[in-house]
Amino acid sequence: xxxxxxxxxxxxxxxxxxxxxxxxxxxxxxxxxxxxxxxxxxxxxxxxxxxxxxxxxx
Numbered sequence: 001x002x003x004x005x006x007x008x009x010x011x012x013x014x015x016x017x018x019x020x021x022x023x024x025x026x027x028x029x030x031x032x033x034x035x036x037x038x039x040x041x042x043x044x045x046x047x048x049x050x051x052x053x054x055x056x057x058x
Contacts, residue, residue: 004034005030005031005032005034005035005038006031008027008028008030008031008034009027009028009031011023011027012024012025012027012028012031015027
């Protein structure tokens, strides 16, 4: 998912250089959305990882 955010970011930069403002803004918004989803999933996985280490195994 981070790779997709990076790809949309690169497309937004290239579109911005060529003057396609609408396309650049749309791809930048998608990249930003994917980045925040990735960060939220990272935090959730870290929390569950910490909880899993604290519970004793039977």
